[in-house]
Amino acid sequence: MSSALSHLPRDWRFWLLALALVAILAALVAPRVALTRTARDILLVVDVTGSMNVRDTVLDGAPATRLASARRGARALLAGLPCQSRLGLGIFTERRTFLLFEPAEVCENFAAIDGAIDGLDWHMAWEGDSYVARGVHSALAIAGGLKADLLFMTDGHEAPPLAGGLPGFDAKPGDVQGLLVGVGGTEPSPIPKFDEDGREIGFYDEQDVPQENRTGAPPADAPSRAGWNPRNAPWGGEPASGTEHLSAMREEHLRALAAQTGLGFAALGTAPALLADVEANTRPRPVQVRVATAAVPAALALFCLAVLFGLGAASSRRRGRLPSR
Amino acid sequence: MSWASAIIDGLTREWGVDHPLVLGLLALALLPLLGSVFRRGPVPAVALVPTDPLSRILSAVLCLAGIAAIAALVLGLAGLHRREQSVEREGTGAHLVLLLDRSSSMDNNFADRAPTGDQESKSAAAKRLLAQFVARRPHDRIAVAAFSTSPMPVLPLTDHHEVVDAAIDAIDRPGLAFTDVGRGLALAFSSFAGDTAEASRAVLLVSDGAALIDRRVQEALRDAAARTPVHLYWLFLRSRGARGIFDVPPPGEDTPQANPERHLHLFLQSLRLPYRAFEATSPQAVAEAIAEIDRQETRPIRYLERIPRQDLAGPAFALAGILVAMLLGAKLAERRLAPASAARVAIPTDMRRAA
Numbered sequence: 001m002s003s004a005l006s007h008l009p010r011d012w013r014f015w016l017l018a019l020a021l022v023a024i025l026a027a028l029v030a031p032r033v034a035l036t037r038t039a040r041d042i043l044l045v046v047d048v049t050g051s052m053n054v055r056d057t058v059l060d061g062a063p064a065t066r067l068a069s070a071r072r073g074a075r076a077l078l079a080g081l082p083c084q085s086r087l088g089l090g091i092f093t094e095r096r097t098f099l100l101f102e103p104a105e106v107c108e109n110f111a112a113i114d115g116a117i118d119g120l121d122w123h124m125a126w127e128g129d130s131y132v133a134r135g136v137h138s139a140l141a142i143a144g145g146l147k148a149d150l151l152f153m154t155d156g157h158e159a160p161p162l163a164g165g166l167p168g169f170d171a172k173p174g175d176v177q178g179l180l181v182g183v184g185g186t187e188p189s190p191i192p193k194f195d196e197d198g199r200e201i202g203f204y205d206e207q208d209v210p211q212e213n214r215t216g217a218p219p220a221d222a223p224s225r226a227g228w229n230p231r232n233a234p235w236g237g238e239p240a241s242g243t244e245h246l247s248a249m250r251e252e253h254l255r256a257l258a259a260q261t262g263l264g265f266a267a268l269g270t271a272p273a274l275l276a277d278v279e280a281n282t283r284p285r286p287v288q289v290r291v292a293t294a295a296v297p298a299a300l301a302l303f304c305l306a307v308l309f310g311l312g313a314a315s316s317r318r319r320g321r322l323p324s325r
Numbered sequence: 326m327s328w329a330s331a332i333i334d335g336l337t338r339e340w341g342v343d344h345p346l347v348l349g350l351l352a353l354a355l356l357p358l359l360g361s362v363f364r365r366g367p368v369p370a371v372a373l374v375p376t377d378p379l380s381r382i383l384s385a386v387l388c389l390a391g392i393a394a395i396a397a398l399v400l401g402l403a404g405l406h407r408r409e410q411s412v413e414r415e416g417t418g419a420h421l422v423l424l425l426d427r428s429s430s431m432d433n434n435f436a437d438r439a440p441t442g443d444q445e446s447k448s449a450a451a452k453r454l455l456a457q458f459v460a461r462r463p464h465d466r467i468a469v470a471a472f473s474t475s476p477m478p479v480l481p482l483t484d485h486h487e488v489v490d491a492a493i494d495a496i497d498r499p500g501l502a503f504t505d506v507g508r509g510l511a512l513a514f515s516s517f518a519g520d521t522a523e524a525s526r527a528v529l530l531v532s533d534g535a536a537l538i539d540r541r542v543q544e545a546l547r548d549a550a551a552r553t554p555v556h557l558y559w560l561f562l563r564s565r566g567a568r569g570i571f572d573v574p575p576p577g578e579d580t581p582q583a584n585p586e587r588h589l590h591l592f593l594q595s596l597r598l599p600y601r602a603f604e605a606t607s608p609q610a611v612a613e614a615i616a617e618i619d620r621q622e623t624r625p626i627r628y629l630e631r632i633p634r635q636d637l638a639g640p641a642f643a644l645a646g647i648l649v650a651m652l653l654g655a656k657l658a659e660r661r662l663a664p665a666s667a668a669r670v671a672i673p674t675d676m677r678r679a680a
Binding site (some may be wrong): 011013014017018020021024025027028088091098099100101102103104105108109111112113115116119121123124125126127142292294295298299301302305306308309310311312313314315 | 350353356357359360361362363364365391394395398399401402427469471473474475476477478479480481483485487488489490491492494495498501502503638639642643645646649650652653656657
C-alpha cells in the first residue's frame with residue numbers, strides 16, 4: 001500500500017482535496033466570535049400639525065403631503081436601523097410632544113412599529129397651534145428621560161408666528177443629541193383646510209390665520225406703523241398682512257433652533273442620506289453580536305475545489321473520454 | 326414575517342439565504358462535469374478498454390459528489406436557513422384593543438389631587454396593572470389606542486408584547502386636556518377592521534371620566550358595533566367625590582350633561598354588545614377588575630407559535646465534508662497505468678475515465 005501511496009505527495013490534486021477537507025472541518029468547528037456593533041436609541045417625533053398637509057413633496061413621482069413624506073422617511077429609517085436599536089414614537093402639535101410609545105427594539109417589533117408610523121395622521125393633532133420650538137424643547141426633555149436621541153421631523157412652520165425670536169431653552173444644549181429633519185419644499189405653498197368632519201374644503205387664505213403674534217410686547221418698529229397708538233393700537237392700526245397662510249420648510253428657523261438646542265439639521269432627502277444623517281447626529285450604543293467565522297474556511301474550501309476541478313477541466317478538454325461504444 | 330415579504334417570497338416561503346448574490350457561485354458546481362480529481366494518463370488505444378457499467382456508475386457518482394460538495398459549500402456560504410416558521414396552536418386568549426385615556430385628569434390620584442409621596446396617580450396605577458395584565462396573557466394579540474382631545478392610534482394588533490409594554494409605559498406621561506371617548510371608541514372598533522381571524526375580540530376602555538358623545542358619533546358607534554361584534558369592558562377609574570356610573574341620581578338631575586359617565590354607561594349598554602363596566606375607586610379595585618376581565622376573556626384562540634429560524638450552514642458544510650472525504654478516498658484509491666514492462670497493478674477501470 002505504501003508503494004501505491006508513494007506517488008500522492010507529488011499530485012497537486014490530492015493536496016487541494018486534502019486542504020479542502022481540512023478547511024471544511026475547520027468550518028464545522030469554527031467558533032462564533034463576539035463583535036461589537038453599534039445600535040441607536042431614537043425617539044422619533046413627527047409634526048402632525050396642519051402645515052404638514054401641504055402637498056409640496058414628491059413621492060413616487062406624484063405630489064404628496066409632507067406628512068406622507070415624513071412617514072416614508074421614518075419607515076425607511078426603521079428598516080435601516082441595525083437590530084437591537086430601539087425606536088420610540090411621539091407626535092407634536094400645539095406646543096408639546098406627546099409620547100405614543102417608549103423606545104422598543106426595532107427588529108423584533110418591526111411590524112408593529114411600522115404600522116404605528118404608517119398610522120400617523122393629522123387627525124391625531126389636538127390643537128391647531130404649532131409652536132415648533134417649544135415642541136422640540138419638550139421632545140428633548142422626553143428623550144432625555146428615556147436616554148434616547150431625538151429625531152424630530154417638522155416643516156418648522158410656527159403658527160402663530162413667534163414674537164421676538166426663539167423661546168428660551170432651559171436645558172443644556174447637547175445633553176440630548178439628535179437631528180431636526182426639515183420636511184417640505186422651499187417655495188411657499190397653500191395649506192389645505194378641513195372642516196370639522198375632516199373633509200378638505202380648500203386652502204387657508206390670508207385672513208384665516210394670524211399673520212402676526214400680537215401677544216407680549218410689541219416689536220420695536222411698531223411706533224413707525226400707520227395708526228400706532230401706545231395704548232389703543234400698540235401694533236399699529238391696520239390688520240397684519242403677510243404670507244403666514246402659505247407654508248414652506250423654514251430652514252433658517254430650524255437651523256437656528258438646531259443651533260440653540262445642540263441638534264443637527266438635515267432636509268429630508270433619500271433614505272440612505274437620512275440614515276447617514278441620523279448616524280452622524282446620534283450616539284452609538286455598543287452592542288455585542290455573535291458572528292459566525294465558519295465562512296472563512298468554507299470559502300477557502302470552495303476555492304480549493306473550484307481550482308481543482310477548474311484545472312482538471314482545463315487539462316482534460318481534448319481527450320480522456322471513455323470510448324463511446 | 327410581514328405580509329409584504331410573504332408575498333415577495335412566494336415560493337421561497339420556507340427556505341431562505343442571507344446573501345442571495347453568493348448563490349451566483351453555484352455556477353462553479355458545473356466544473357466537476359468538465360474536470361475530475363484524477364490524473365490524466367496516456368492510453369495507447371481507447372478501443373482496448375472494455376465497457377464496464379460499474380465504472381460508468383462509479384464515475385458518475387464521483388462527478389455528482391463533486392457537484393454536490395461545491396453546491397453545499399456555496400449554499401452554506403450564502404447562509405441557507407429554514408425560515409422562522411409559525412405553527413397554529415389552540416390556547417386561550419383574545420384579540421384585544423386597549424383604549425387608554427390620556428387626559429390630564431389621569432395624572433391625579435384617586436382622590437383627584439396631584440399625587441404626593443407614596444400615592445399613586447391613576448395613570449401610574451393603570452400602567453402597572455395593565456402591564457401585569459398583558460404579561461399574564463401571552464397569546465393575546467393586542468392593539469393600543471389612546472384618546473384625549475383627539476383619538477390616536479398607537480399600535481396596530483400585534484403579538485409582540487414588548488412594544489405593547491412600551492406603549493403602556495408611556496401612559497403616565499402628562500396628558501392632554503379633554504376626554505373625547507366617543508371618537509376613541511370609534512377608533513378602537515376600527516382597529517379590528519383588517520382582522521379576519523375568528524378570535525374573541527375585546528375592547529378594554531380605561532378612563533377616569535367621560536364626556537358627551539356627539540349624536541353623529543353615537544350613530545357611527547352603533548353602526549360599528551353592529552358590524553364588529555366585540556366584548557366591551559369599561560374600567561372606570563372613579564375619583565373620590567365623582568358620581569358613580571351605577572348610581573341613579575334623583576329625577577331631574579339625570580341628564581347627560583350632569584352625569585356623562587352614567588350616560589356613557591347607558592349608551593354602551595344600548596349597543597347590544599356583551600358589555601361589563603367596572604368601577605374602581607382604588608388601585609386594589611383596579612387590580613380586582615383586571616383580574617375579572619382576565620377570567621372572562623378565556624375563550625379559545627388560535628395563535629401562532631414561532632419556531633425560530635434554523636440555520637443550515639452547519640449541515641451544509643458537514644455534507645460537503647463527507648463528499649470531499651469520499652472524493653479523497655477515491656483519490657487515494659487511484660492507480661496509475663503502469664509502464665507495460667513493470668505491470669505491477671491492475672488498473673481499476675473506473676479510474677480510466679479520469680486517466
